[in-house]
Each structure stands twice: as structure tokens, then as C-alpha cells.
Amino acid sequence: xxxxxxxxxxxxxxxxxxxxxxxxxxxxxxxxxxxxxxxxxxxxxxxxxxxxxxxxxxxxxxxxxxxxxxxxxxxxxxxxxxxxxxxxxxxxxxxxxxxxxxxxxxxxxxxxxxxxxxxxxxxxxxxxxxxxxxxxxxxxxxxxxxxxxxxxxxxxxxxxxxxxxxxxxxxxxxxxxxxxxxxxxxxxxxxxxxxxxxxxxxxxxxxxxxxxxxxxxxxxxxxxxxx
Numbered sequence: 001x002x003x004x005x006x007x008x009x010x011x012x013x014x015x016x017x018x019x020x021x022x023x024x025x026x027x028x029x030x031x032x033x034x035x036x037x038x039x040x041x042x043x044x045x046x047x048x049x050x051x052x053x054x055x056x057x058x059x060x061x062x063x064x065x066x067x068x069x070x071x072x073x074x075x076x077x078x079x080x081x082x083x084x085x086x087x088x089x090x091x092x093x094x095x096x097x098x099x100x101x102x103x104x105x106x107x108x109x110x111x112x113x114x115x116x117x118x119x120x121x122x123x124x125x126x127x128x129x130x131x132x133x134x135x136x137x138x139x140x141x142x143x144x145x146x147x148x149x150x151x152x153x154x155x156x157x158x159x160x161x162x163x164x165x166x167x168x169x170x171x172x173x174x175x176x177x178x179x180x181x182x183x184x185x186x187x188x189x190x191x192x193x194x195x196x197x198x199x200x201x202x203x204x205x206x207x208x209x210x211x212x213x214x215x216x217x218x219x220x221x222x223x224x225x226x227x
């Protein structure tokens with residue numbers, strides 16, 4: 001009995017340490033790769049606790065190996081958009097400018113009941129109030145309401161022109177330009193490079209740049225490394 005107790009305590013602390021190393025993101029909505037890691041670690045931990053004939057090292061090594069693999073994979077996906085897409089996929093728009101994309105819903109096997117349920121969870125009961133709805137890579141639905149259905153706030157009162165049916169989209173992410181967003185916003189590279197020239201910046205110096213079809217943009221510069 002005492003052996004099981006001590007094995008459980010040791011495995012518990014090892015898993016806590018691994019989760020801390022992998023980051024707080026693991027404790028929220030899991031991406032597919034993170035979900036697989038969580039299942040494998042839980043199975044390994046359960047087997048090692050139930051079967052005392054399995055050496056404790058036989059559980060610790062696989063858990064640490066899986067943790068290391070997840071940390072390495074997370075680092076790689078930060079540097080490579082293609083690998084990130086391969087591992088986690090891309091968000092899918094199922095309502096665009098108030099119109100339901102039925103083909104995208106079929107591809108995702110997303111039923112009307114699923115859509116309406118997710119809308120209600122997001123506090124929206126009338127689908128006509130929805131401008132955009134996006135299924136994120138973790139399976140959750142993000143809803144952007146139409147301008148007239150958005151909650152009133154100080155920004156709307158002081159700047160009515162800020163109300164829009166289209167949310168800002170990520171144009172530059174960590175120095176990488178997304179040409180699809182330019183096309184979606186009906187903007188050109190000439191406009192973009194004109195903005196960058198005006199801001200005296202290059203793509204590589206930008207950590208995040210968002211824009212919308214009205215050409216309103218926001219820029220967050222990369223932190224300058226101190227020598």
C-alpha cells in the first residue's frame with residue numbers, strides 16, 4: 001500500500017513539473033497534438049500506479065520524453081507556419097459577412113445543431129446578428145457580431161466610425177506577411193509597403209500587424225534585443 005502511495009506522489013509531482021515546463025497553454029483549450037500528449041501521459045501514469053511490477057523509471061522516462069517532444073514541437077511551430085498548419089490545422093470560417101458557408105460546415109462535419117449550440121454558448125441567439133463565425137483549431141467557435149448587434153461601449157460613442165461588420169485580421173505575424181489577408185481585405189501590396197514606408201518599418205521588424213477592409217491597421221513592433 002505504501003509503495004502505491006509513494007509511486008502516486010512521485011508521478012503526480014513529475015506530471016506537475018512537466019505541465020509547468022510545457023506552459024500554461026496546456027491547461028486551457030488543447031490543440032490536437034497537446035490533446036494526444038495529455039492522453040498518453042495520463043495512460044502511462046495510470047499504468048505505472050496500478051501495476052507496481054512496472055519499474056518507476058519505466059513511467060518517468062516516457063513522460064519526460066513526451067514532454068520534451070511537445071516542447072520541441074511547440075518551438076518548431078513558432079518558427080514555421082507550414083509545420084504549425086500541419087500539426088494544428090487552420091481556423092475555418094463558417095459564417096462570412098453574414099452568409100453561412102455550407103460547404104465548410106460539411107467539410108468539418110459541423111451540423112446546424114452544433115452551430116446554433118455554439119452560438120448560444122457565445123451569447124448569440126439570432127444567427128442574423130452574426131457577421132463572422134470561425135471554428136478555431138481547438139474546435140471552439142469564435143463569433144463576431146454585426147455592428148448593430150455589438151454591445152455599446154465608450155469607443156462606439158466617441159468614434160462611431162469604429163463600428164464594423166468585419167473584424168481586424170492578422171496581416172503580419174512575427175515578420176511573416178499573409179497575402180491571403182491582403183486579398184480578403186481587398187488591399188494591395190502597394191498599400192502595405194506604403195504604410196510600412198510611412199511607419200519607417202520593414203516586415204521583419206513587425207511582431208503583429210492587423211487590418212480590416214477599411215484599411216484601418218494596427219502595428220506592434222518587435223522588442224529590440226539589448227546587446
